Amino acid sequence: MTSVWDEFYQNTSFGSPCVHYQWIIHLFANRPRILDVGCGNGRNTLPLIPIASEIVAIDSSKIAIEQYRGRLGGASNVTLIHADALTLFDLHLGSFDLVLCHGLLHLLPRGSQHSFVRLIQGLTGHRGVNVVVAIDQCDPAPASSLTASYSRIPFSEVEIEYQRWECLFHDRTVFEPTVFLPNRRSTHRSIWRKL
Numbered sequence: 010m011t012s013v014w015d016e017f018y019q020n021t022s023f024g025s026p027c028v029h030y031q032w033i034i035h036l037f038a039n040r041p042r043i044l045d046v047g048c049g050n051g052r053n054t055l056p057l058i059p060i061a062s063e064i065v066a067i068d069s070s071k072i073a074i075e076q077y078r079g080r081l082g083g084a085s086n087v088t089l090i091h092a093d094a095l096t097l098f099d100l101h102l103g104s105f106d107l108v109l110c111h112g113l114l115h116l117l118p119r120g121s122q123h124s125f126v127r128l129i130q131g132l133t134g135h136r137g138v139n140v141v142v143a144i145d146q147c148d149p150a151p152a153s154s155l156t157a158s159y160s161r162i163p164f165s166e167v168e169i170e171y172q173r174w175e176c177l178f179h180d181r182t183v184f185e186p187t188v189f190l191p192n193r194r195s196t197h198r199s200i201w202r203k204l
């Protein structure tokens with residue numbers, strides 16, 4: 010079945026990687042093992058391939074995974090999985106140094122967001138890092154078919170789950186409307202280290 014995200018990737022793309030990933034590599038003494046949940050077609054983890062020991066990238070859009078695969082070149086340290094993020098626990102993926110959850114949390118059902126954060130925390134090793142980027146609840150109601158299912162989560166709720174972690178970075182960026190996000194909205198971005 011074609012999802013709204015399959016249609017999205019057939020017609021457009023997110024473009025450049027998020028700037029945070031240019032310095033995040035300096036947080037690790039050794040080559041990190043990276044999990045990218047809701048990876049899309051790979052813009053955030055493709056640039057990390059040379060510095061990663063392994064990247065595991067998961068998305069529920071088959072088209073996104075196919076496009077990511079098509080952009081891999083000869084890289085042999087990337088495992089792509091077409092799966093629902095909520096099944097992560099059943100995949101027995103082991104432990105990661107860095108977990109990216111960029112743009113996914115607000116797409117998960119409202120009742121599952123906190124347990125999902127705890128799930129990725131459980132997949133993070135000692136001194137490991139989580140990146141959480143999500144659309145904030147303070148924004149106006151969403152309007153397009155792509156955003157109809159959004160269950161936005163405020164930063165304060167994410168923060169509750171990271172009380173025992175070190176916050177390395179946090180900001181909130183307000184966006185002007187775009188074609189696929191027609192309402193003005195904001196995104197909160199945070200980086201946490203497990204103590």
Ligand SMILES: C[S@@+](CC[C@H](N)C(=O)[O-])C[C@H]1O[C@@H](n2cnc3c(N)ncnc32)[C@H](O)[C@@H]1O
Binds near residue numbers: 046050069094112
């Ligand atoms: C806003 S996009 C972000 C993609 C990518 N992280 C990036 O920054 O370019 C959200 C992604 O989450 C994926 N997605 C939505 N619900 C999902 C779920 N339940 N499990 C896994 N992936 C999901 C979509 O297919 C889409 O690729």
